[in-house]
Every structure is written in C-alpha cells, then in structure tokens.
Amino acid sequence: MSRVFLHGAGSVSPAGWGVPALRQVVADGQPLPVQAIARPGWENPLKVRSVPPPPERPAFLAHPRLRRVGAMTQHCIATALEALSGDIPDIQAGKTRLGIIVCMMAGGVTYSRRFFEDVLCDPATASPLLFPETVFNAPASHLAAFLGTTMINYTLVGDDGTFLQALALAADWLADDRVDGCVVLGTEEVDWIVADALRLFQRDNIYAGGAGAVYLKKTASPVELAMVTDAFLYTQGQSYQSAARQMRAQFREGGENELLFDSQSSEHTVWDHWYGQRLFLKPILGDAFAAATAWQCVAAHAALLANEVKAVNVSIVGANQQAIGARFCRA
Amino acid sequence: MTGAGIITALGRGWRSNAAGFRVGKAAFRPVQLFDVGRQRAKIAAEIDLPEDLPLNRLTPKKARRLNRAARMLLWAGSEAWEQSGWQSGGNLPVVLGTTSGEMALGEKYLSQAILSPRGYQRQATRIIYYQVQRQGLDLCDAVGIDGPVTIIANACASGSNAIGHAWELVRSGRAERVLTGGYDALCQLTYSGFDSLQALSPTPCRPFDANRTGLSLGEGAAVLALETLESARGRDAEILGEIIGYGAATDIHHLTQPHPEGDAAVMSMTSACQVAGVLPPQVDYLNAHGTATPHNDATEAIAINRWSGEAAAALRVSSTKASIGHLLGAAGAVEAVVCLMALREQWLPPECSLETIDPACQFQIVREPVNAQINIALSNSFGFGGANASLLFRRWM
Numbered sequence: 149m150s151r152v153f154l155h156g157a158g159s160v161s162p163a164g165w166g167v168p169a170l171r172q173v174v175a176d177g178q179p180l181p182v183q184a185i186a187r188p189g190w191e192n193p194l195k196v197r198s199v200p201p202p203p204e205r206p207a208f209l210a211h212p213r214l215r216r217v218g219a220m221t222q223h224c225i226a227t228a229l230e231a232l233s234g235d236i237p238d239i240q241a242g243k244t245r246l247g248i249i250v251c252m253m254a255g256g257v258t259y260s261r262r263f264f265e266d267v268l269c270d271p272a273t274a275s276p277l278l279f280p281e282t283v284f285n286a287p288a289s290h291l292a293a294f295l296g297t298t299m300i301n302y303t304l305v306g307d308d309g310t311f312l313q314a315l316a317l318a319a320d321w322l323a324d325d326r327v328d329g330c331v332v333l334g335t336e337e338v339d340w341i342v343a344d345a346l347r348l349f350q351r352d353n354i355y356a357g358g359a360g361a362v363y364l365k366k367t368a369s370p371v372e373l374a375m376v377t378d379a380f381l382y383t384q385g386q387s388y389q390s391a392a393r394q395m396r397a398q399f400r401e402g403g404e405n406e407l408l409f410d411s412q413s414s415e416h417t418v419w420d421h422w423y424g425q426r427l428f429l430k431p432i433l434g435d436a437f438a439a440a441t442a443w444q445c446v447a448a449h450a451a452l453l454a455n456e457v458k459a460v461n462v463s464i465v466g467a468n469q470q471a472i473g474a475r476f477c478r479a
Numbered sequence: 480m481t482g483a484g485i486i487t488a489l490g491r492g493w494r495s496n497a498a499g500f501r502v503g504k505a506a507f508r509p510v511q512l513f514d515v516g517r518q519r520a521k522i523a524a525e526i527d528l529p530e531d532l533p534l535n536r537l538t539p540k541k542a543r544r545l546n547r548a549a550r551m552l553l554w555a556g557s558e559a560w561e562q563s564g565w566q567s568g569g570n571l572p573v574v575l576g577t578t579s580g581e582m583a584l585g586e587k588y589l590s591q592a593i594l595s596p597r598g599y600q601r602q603a604t605r606i607i608y609y610q611v612q613r614q615g616l617d618l619c620d621a622v623g624i625d626g627p628v629t630i631i632a633n634a635c636a637s638g639s640n641a642i643g644h645a646w647e648l649v650r651s652g653r654a655e656r657v658l659t660g661g662y663d664a665l666c667q668l669t670y671s672g673f674d675s676l677q678a679l680s681p682t683p684c685r686p687f688d689a690n691r692t693g694l695s696l697g698e699g700a701a702v703l704a705l706e707t708l709e710s711a712r713g714r715d716a717e718i719l720g721e722i723i724g725y726g727a728a729t730d731i732h733h734l735t736q737p738h739p740e741g742d743a744a745v746m747s748m749t750s751a752c753q754v755a756g757v758l759p760p761q762v763d764y765l766n767a768h769g770t771a772t773p774h775n776d777a778t779e780a781i782a783i784n785r786w787s788g789e790a791a792a793a794l795r796v797s798s799t800k801a802s803i804g805h806l807l808g809a810a811g812a813v814e815a816v817v818c819l820m821a822l823r824e825q826w827l828p829p830e831c832s833l834e835t836i837d838p839a840c841q842f843q844i845v846r847e848p849v850n851a852q853i854n855i856a857l858s859n860s861f862g863f864g865g866a867n868a869s870l871l872f873r874r875w876m
Contacts, residue, residue, distance in 0.1 A: 189596025213734070248729075253610070255632075264589050264668050271671040272517040279672035280735045280863055283578065284632035289864030293731040298743055301729040301866065302640065305580075305632045306612045313629060324651060341592060348603040378570070379627035384538060384620045469612040470627065 150323040153479060154371040156363035157446040158230030160223040162197035162356050162433055166230060170443060171450050179432050182354055187340045194343040197356035197434035199223060213293045216277065217286075220256050220337040223359035224287040225294055227442075228331050231363040232295075235329060240296050247327035248301040249314040250288040251334045253437035253467065255305065256281060258339045287335060299327055307466035308411060309379060310334075311441040312474045316376040318364045328365065334442030335359035346435065349467075356434025360442025362449060368479060371452045374459070375399075375475040382469065391471035392418045392463075399461055399473060406459045407451060409444040415465040425457070437467065448476045481716045482565070482704030484558030484660075485816045486551050487803045488524035488697055492558055497820045502848045503831035505802055507683045507695055512583075513667040520679035523665055524697030524804035526551065533557035535621035536567065544604065548581045548664035548700075549614045551809075553621050555660060555700035560622045563704035564716055565656065567623025572654050573615055574629045574645040576637030576661035577808035578862075580611035583666045614662070618702075624658070632808070634862030635768075636727075637661055638701070639811025639870050643725035645705050646870075655710050660702030661812030669807065670696060676735070678772050684805075686769030686798035687776050687844055689835040694770040697804025701812035703819075720819045721873045723855075724757065726750025730865030736774055741782025743867040748786045748857065751869040760790035762871075763853035764827055765842070766814045768861045769798020770805050779859065780839040787842065797845040801830040811860035815870055818856040822874040827851045 159166060162180050163173040173180060184193035199219070208214055208225050228248075229236065238244040259281040266274035280286065285303035292301050300321065304310050311334040318330035336342070338357035346355045364373065377398040380391035396418040402408065406424035410416065419426065429444060436443070441464055448460035459477040466472070485492065488506035489499030499506065506524045515521045532542055533554055545553065552575070565571070579585075588605040591598055607613060615628035631640045638661025645659030663669075673679045673696060680693035711718050728750065730743035737744065752758065768779055787794050799817050800806075806813050817828055827845045836844050858870045 187596065188593060260585075260668070261589060261593075263672065264586060265593060267667060267671045268590060268593065270517060271515075271667070271674065272519075274671050274675045276675040276677070279675050282668070282672065283634050283863045285634050285862075285864040285866060286734065289729070289731075289734055289866075292729045292865065293734075296731060298729045298731060298746065300727045301633075302644075303632045303864075305630045306615075306628070313627065317629075320647075320651070320653065324647070341589065344592060345588075345602070345606050348599065348606065381616060381619060381626040381628060383616060383625060384536070384541070386625065468607065468610065469616065 152319045152322055152364050152366060152373045153369040154362050154373060154449050155365045155369050156231040156233055157449040158227030158361040159443060159446045160199055160226050161358040161443055162199060164200055165202045165226060167446060167450055170447060173432055174447050177432065185340050185343060187344055194340055195354050196338045196343050197354050198338045199358045208294060211294055213290055217290055218256060218258055218281060220335055221287040221290045224250060224291055224333050224335050227333060227359045227361035228291055231331055231361040245299050245328045246295065246297045247299050247318065247321050247330035248288050248292055249318055249330065249332045250303045251310045251314050251438040252305060252336060253307055254336050254342045255284050256286060257342050258337055261339060261341050307469035308437050308441045309464045309466035309470040309472040311438050312376050312464055312472045313379055315373060315474055319373065322364060322366050329363060331361055331363045333359055333361040334438035336436045336439045353435040356436040358436060358439050360439055360446045362445050370479055371449050372477055372479040374477045377473040379470040379472040388465055388471065392465045395471040395473050405457050407457045408461045408463060409448060410463045411465055415463060452476055452478050480703050480719045480819060481706055481711050482559035482563030483719055483816050483819055484555035485701045485813060486526060486554045487699035487813055488526050489803055491554055497824060500799055500802060500817055500820060500828040501826050503802060503829035505683050505832060512665055518674045520674055520681050522695060525665060526698055536623045537621050544608055545617060546581050546584055546608055548662055549617050551664060551700040552614050552618055552662040555702040556618045556622065559702040559704045564714065565704060569625060571624040572648060572657045573619055573626055574641045574657055574659040575615055576631045576641035576812065577611055577663055578632060578634055578637055579663060579666060579669055580614055581609045582668055583664060584609040586667055633866035634864050635807050635810055636860040636862040636866035636868040637808035639860035639868035640727060642703060642812060642815055642870055643727060643868055646722045646725055649705050649707055656706040658702060658704055660700065661809040662700035663698060663806055663808040665696060665698040680771065683832055684771035684800055685832045686771040686801050686830060687837050687840055688833050689837045691771045691773060691776060694772050695804040697806050699806045699809045699813050701809060701816045703815065718875045720822050720875050722870060723873045724751035724755030724871030726869045728867045730867055735863050737778040737861060739778060741778045743865060744779060744782035744861060745786045747867040747869040751871045755871050757855060757871060759787040762855050762857050764821060764856040765794060765796045766818050766856065766858040767796050767798045768859040769800055771800065776837060777839055780837060784841045791841040794842040795827055795845050796842045797828055797830050799828050801832050811868060814858045818858050818872045822853060822856055822872060825850055825852060
C-alpha cells in the first residue's frame, strides 16, 4: 500500500455530534445511558443508544435534496462535512476530485420497514416517497449531491469489517490517481427492527446508531494509515477464532505507547499478549456495526493527532463475515 | 475473462441464454412468486429455478438453507467456475453487486415481526441468510475459496461496478484472479416500490420505443472469472473475451431521475473509452441500460448521441431488458455476459418488441436477429442515486 494519510475525521454517535463528544466519552470510559424504543406487540421496550438531537438544526438540511432525508443520511452528511472541513470549497469547486465510500450492514432499515408496512397494508397505496430512500446507496448519493461531486462513489455492504475494507479501497483509488481525496463513512441507524434482531444473536449488546467518517489523501499529514490487514472470512473451513488469529498475526507486537481498539470480547484472546493500552468501545457506545468500526478509527485519529500515543491498532472480528484489522500511526 | 455463468428467465447457462438473446425472445409472464393483485403491473421475467443445485462443496445443511437469490448466484457462479478451470483453495477475491440480496427473506422477517411480534420461530435464520455478505460467503464455500468478499450496492449499476472493480484489481496487479458478478431475485418490496413510482409497465417493456410505458422487472445472476493474461496463458485456459475499460460517475441531479442531458452517463462512457484508448467510432455495439421508462431512455439516448457524436449513425444499440426485464443489481453483470456472447458468436441481440423508435435516438436500434462482425462492445448501467457505470469489452482472437 502506498502512503496514505488521514486529513480529517467526523463523528455522530450516541455521544453526540462531533469528534470532541466522542473523545470525551472514550476518555470517560463510562457506558452511555440507554434509551427505550417501543417494540410492537410487547409492553417492555427495547434498549438502544440513539444519537442525541443536534445542538442546532444543521444548516445542510436547507439543501433541496436533503429536506426529507432520514437520520442515516443526516448523520452521514454531518460526519463527512466535519471530516472534509477545509477542503469543502475546493471539492465543491471541482478542484479536488473526491471519492466517496459509504459502508453499512443493516442500512436504511427505517425507510425499508415503513415502506414494507405500507406494502403489507395495501401495495397499491405504498408511498413512492419512501421507496427511493430504501436503496443502500441513498446516503452516498445525497452526500455526493450536497458536495457537488460526480466522481466515483461506492456503497459497500457487509459486516463491521467492511469499513476497513473500504479504507484499503480508498488507498487503492488514491494510489491509482483515481481521486485526490476519499471520504470513507460507516453508518447505521436505530430502528426497533434491527435492535430486536440483534437480541437474537447478542442479547447483551445494545444497538446504537450514527456515523463516522475519515478523510484520506496522499499528501502528508500527522496521521498515517499504516496498514490494513487482509480480510479473513468465516467460511466452512475457517472459524471466526481462526480468522481472528490470522488477522492478529499480521500485526507486529505492540509497543508501550500504542493503543488497541478491539471490537468484541470474543477476540480478546487473540490479543492476550498485547502490552499496550486497549479500549473496547461497544460497552460505552453500543453496537453499531459499520458505524462502530468507523468510530474506532475516528477515535484512533483523534488520539494520534493529540499525540497521546504513537500508533493505534484497530482489530475487528466482525459479526458474520470477516476478521480484519488496521493500523494507524503518527507520520 | 476465462469463465462466464448466467441464469435468467431465458434459462440456465450460456447456451440457452445465447439462444434466447440472439433471437430477441421475451421471457415475461404473470408474477407467480407473490401476490400482485393490487399492483398496476402484473408481469415479470421470473426464473423457473430448479430444485437441485449444481455440484458444490457446501455442507448439506447449508445447501438446504440457500434461498432464491443465493441459488441463482450459485448456478451462475458454478458455471463460471467450471468453465474457468480454476482450482479450489486459497484466497481469491470475490466482488459482487446486488441491490437487495435475499430480500424475500427480509420480507418474511419483517412480516412476522410486524404481524406476529411474539413469534420468533425461524427469525434468526432469516436474518443470517437475508444479509448480502451471506450470499458471498456461500459462493466462496460452494467453490472452496477463502475470499475476501466485497459487496457493492450501487443500485442498478451494482453489477457493472462490481465487475469494474474486479477488473481494476486484476489490472492493477492487486489480484491475479477475481470472481465477480451480480445477482438479484424478484421480491415484493422492490416490485411494489417500482410500482409505487408508476415506473412499471403493465405490458412487456419496450426500451427506446416512442410509446414506451415503463420498465419490466426480472431476476437473475451472472458471474465472470477474471484473470491476468499471464495467468490465463500460463494455464493454457480458453480466453472468452477481454475487458478493456471501466468508467464510473455519479449523477447528482436527483435521487431517482437522471440529469436531462445525461452528463454522468456521458462521463462514464467517455471514461471507460479513455481508459481503453478507444474512440466512439471503434465501438461496434452498445448494450444500453435502456429500462424503458420515459425519462431514463430519453436521457440515455441524449447521452449516447452526445458521447458518440458523428459516429452515432453507425452505432448499433439495443437493450436486452426487452427480453429479460430489469435485473437491478444483476443487470450489469448479465448484460456483460450478453456482450461477451455477442463478441464470441458475432451476433447482435435484438429488441423484437420495438414498434416505433424514439426519434431522440440518432443511433441504430437492433430490431431483428442479425449476425455481425463486432470487436468492441460497451455496456451501460445507470442506477438510483446517480450510480453510473460503463464497461468496455473486446473480442478475443
């Protein structure tokens, strides 16, 4: 992989809007409060960690394309704008060719559920306003429209590890001079249907929503994406434990001033001999699949930018697809 | 390309599909998979999916749990795999495009969760097998490879984006071989969605007809085995054809409607040709996105006119959606295989249902079965969200 640097990050999470809010809860290390979300047919609600309302109505909602968009798109736009910050004028002027990659696992379920409820009621009267927003790439499309960028734009669907695959893809686009910069986003949205589904597999996990973004370029900055490991699939011949071990083997041993973000308790064993600091964000923020991985990378960027550590390893043993890791370091 | 697999409403495999596309056979029938009694449109190009599966390495339990989309993907994938002559084992990237994966399972999950919220029977299994990464993993398990798996969900351009991305992996030297394609099965949510937009035609679609009334949906899958020339020659493999260009661009005009002048479509066609060093007059055949909606075809016609310029009058164009409908995430992959068939067998797929050509078309629409000498073919895929992708293919001689 040719050298690629992080030029910005953005976060909308249960911690709040913006990277400082994420940084604060990571520093506090205390699980955020949960909210109740109604589940049809049940008296006891589900527990989720939702994104709190923004401090003020985001100005971008005045854009004609964004008036009716759902939470997922709003979170994506906010995180992308935070990550891109100073480059936005050049992107909008067409001086910076921006690639966009949006990653998700559950995707825009709220619109899909609402539309399918219409269909169950009477397919002849299902709302044509809802259907276009059910497609996976709606948030990526809205973001491109808002920024006025017509460059390559992918939406990748997969488990938690997909965000790290997307970082590697962005690095490829940059190396091939396909784009001048690439913003990579991970996003999920809170809906009772996903929170209910998650309970069937991870009863103790609290589903969360939001988005995270990092902005990559080839030009130097204080934080470098040093490596993305291969993606090790959970196949008939390979358990997730084996995949996790193979992913771990691609990292070197950690130094004292290094930090590890790992993604679930089941992978702790593969990092048994890690002597640096380690953080496990899901108990604090909740489980948000692609967004959760993005938040780890955003927190990694922030820690490196603040010179708190010299390198951060992000280890992802995804929900049902792959084990994959990434390493960020001070340039 | 050293392997190609395809399954559509025209049939299973290269031969039956080539026979159908060559004569412009239409494969529409009343929808049987779900109730369309309350919909404006009532037809689609459904596949008669066999009960059995091709030879595979899945455990019997896993094989039993495969649903419609995964089974289609497996049929196409197995055909491509067998033809390529690749051996199982090791890391081999898989890049797939889809819009909805196994959405029919998602619908069952949603129905039960909404209508019988206290009934969790089979719900966990539905969640597992609904997710698109599951179909990618099942394909890997079926042919015995370890991936990685990348799923691109760029609406109706997904299949072309997947093949384009796979081609870039091979071309850049990041992978020697890649298994790639697209798949989508018919489902009620998507059918109702297009019907709610009044985009579905009550009669079989007629792309580029002046009196077209909308699109028809279909289902299917297509998979290609891509590898470097050195790898193919080293194995003495039969080379079916060559991908020589890929262009992608984003139309930011509207979530569902293309820019009236087709700016992004022009950009994706131009980009694919620039990568290949090919000029529009060198393109012998263009497989259009051609959904048959009034907006999309009008815009694509303008875009093709703009892109091809003076070469438009000689350019032969057709949309094979007239035969098999719009396959959404599978469309670009299936149409890539159609281009490959045309290049290999030297014919052009006609649109036999066309009655009155839209005067916006300055190019020739292929209306009758015809043999033709073609060396370069271009395939367009344009999707919701402004996802535009073009692939350029060359005959291998």
